Amino acid sequence: MTQASICTIGDEILIGQIVDTNSSHISQALNTLGIKVTRMLSIGDEHDTIVNALKGELSTNDIVIVTGGLGPTKDDITKTALAHLSGTETYKTDERQLEIIHKLLSARGLDVLDINRAQASVPDTCEVIPNKLGTAPIMVFRFMDDRFGHPATLYSLPGVPFEALGALEDILEDIRKHNSISDIHHRTIMTYGIAESALAKKIESWEDSLPEDMHLAYLPNPLTGVRLRLSIYGGVKEEQEARIEAKLAKLRPILGDLIYSEEDDSLENCIGSMLRKAGLTVSTAESCTGGTISAMFTSVAGSSDYFLGSVTSYANSVKTGVLGVPAEIIAKHGAVSSECVAAMAEGVRRLTGSDYSVATSGIAGPGGGSDEKPVGLVWIGVSSAKGTETYKMIFKSDRKRNIERFASSALNLLRVKLVNELK
């Protein structure tokens, strides 16, 4: 089995200023190719440290993926270390990357400085995969087996997460080309509305029925719910996929509408597909979620087809003045109430002319709670021409996590309403 190590370079990680999320994405992708990640390592921006650590990783792995340490400023010395490691002191300029650097900087109205140009210069021992999303090129060093006792490849990726993810696509292609890897066959099931432990209990006997070579993973996420991933390594594609499908056929009736997608999908995208197909529109009215649901909807390219707009009514004056919530409702029941979210949902539907709407009002914390209305309490309203329903939920997390759960719960309630009304 092909083995890989992921190595992150940068003092900012070692001092705890940044959490390394790249390694997790890279290892997920390598796993999908059936490559085993044996180690993840973070080291600082020091020449000898980099050279020695990478020698160690290369001596026990087939593939070493390095991220970070390639910024234009002085604290980044990865490139010199990679030159040293690969036994050269000579550099070459990659014209394709230089062109990208010019394009990226001029698009932002910036001059191309010497330190920018220097980023297209790489050790002459490497192959370059141009980085279309940033200025630092992707470098590939291939070592023959006389160097580490086995053939080994080092990929150097930029550290900025968005560029690293883009670069990952390119190096996966290169890895596929140069390694004999056994395919992994897998399917993903997205669920929302059930906690991981309750889900495990619910599908316990189904899970016990899975054969030895079929692996089930639970991947919980506050924004997308619990993702189930069923996988098998190796074997004939068609046969293995049929075996997985046979198992899924038995899972579907157990979970019902807890399942919202059988692809790696988000609630906002799933709702968007339903709305687009039905030619319907949606809007949101948000208090405690503060625009988060609106931002989730509009994160989807093409969402202008069905998403009309949103009102963040943080102040009560905006709830009454813009959304038309009757002041008596707030005076009598408070802003965090069934009556208020119903009026908000109906108000934004009236205001924007959308077919559907969702509204939130709650207490994200840390302050502002009471015995009767504690931190973590949220009221959610969903509305359409067929009626308006409200739901009360309580979560127990910090402000950020509470807002995420409020928002994704609201999206899920809207999804269930759509599923029922579009039947």
Next chain:
Amino acid sequence: MTQASICTIGDEILIGQIVDTNSSHISQALNTLGIKVTRMLSIGDEHDTIVNALKGELSTNDIVIVTGGLGPTKDDITKTALAHLSGTETYKTDERQLEIIHKLLSARGLDVLDINRAQASVPDTCEVIPNKLGTAPIMVFRFMDDRFGHPATLYSLPGVPFEALGALEDILEDIRKHNSISDIHHRTIMTYGIAESALAKKIESWEDSLPEDMHLAYLPNPLTGVRLRLSIYGGVKEEQEARIEAKLAKLRPILGDLIYSEEDDSLENCIGSMLRKAGLTVSTAESCTGGTISAMFTSVAGSSDYFLGSVTSYANSVKTGVLGVPAEIIAKHGAVSSECVAAMAEGVRRLTGSDYSVATSGIAGPGGGSDEKPVGLVWIGVSSAKGTETYKMIFKSDRKRNIERFASSALNLLRVKLVNELK
């Protein structure tokens, strides 16, 4: 200088199912004590892998902190490996931990099973610090200098983040007691509105003037700009802080209002502080940013003091119908125009009654661009009683990153307007 390594044990990290956040918290804490974290390492749940990796870390570090691998189902592996590493096969039961295990489980209405009881059993070569928050005890192994050429201490912490953070408090006390540690002195400067490379160019001669022992790090982030961190290890606190301050005094006039904070801060929090102090309010009108700026404002606890609300006017009908943008403006100049964002900014100020407002209209991509108005183009409007100004910017990233840069640029323009008008 005392050196430390942080080692995470668990297959769930290597397959990318979980992002390791413990290491970041631990390294922050060690840094504050002036302990240099040289490496962070993640390895799998395998006996030999654990023994060999920990030998390596102990041979080059004074302190090794291990997290994870201590759950009731996995503890055989990590604990056996630690026993093997420390040269014993004999175990002892820690009565204090056993008592905690009984308390924790009975509070949750659970029986104490053999696998739970086994968690209080540890190699007889270690000292135990009871874990009050969970069932797995904290183990401390002290190695004399005959073993790794220098005295070395290994701390084994549970992997559950909430328990690891609790355990961290306890081991920091132990570390303080057993090591002569030099403090780290540092200051952070938040900048926005200048790219990392341009910033490096702008402060080049200042940076060249820094003494050898003073380290500067650049930490770019699309939402918060480039953070500068100036640090020195060791020495007398007052003297070193005075040396750093003397250097910062020369940096401030070079950067002017590119600096928005001298603490680890965000634009939305910085604006919030200014507004609260001045008793002023703000609202947002968002097209391409889709509620992102509103969500950023409301991510700050207490933002209801100054943030009134927001309208996401994704559809043009919401721009005209809710925000009161004249239909002629959209017909003549388009929704992505100086005229439109000015009318949006003024409209939301009128609608909510806020003192300040910020508006965005642009093309986040990937589709929807033209030669004249390409993907990545954004118009930003900022408005107050003193006037409305508009700005045009172009970014070249993917949809998500473009939206982030649109939003943070808008916040920064609002910040600069506030700085100027509140003088």
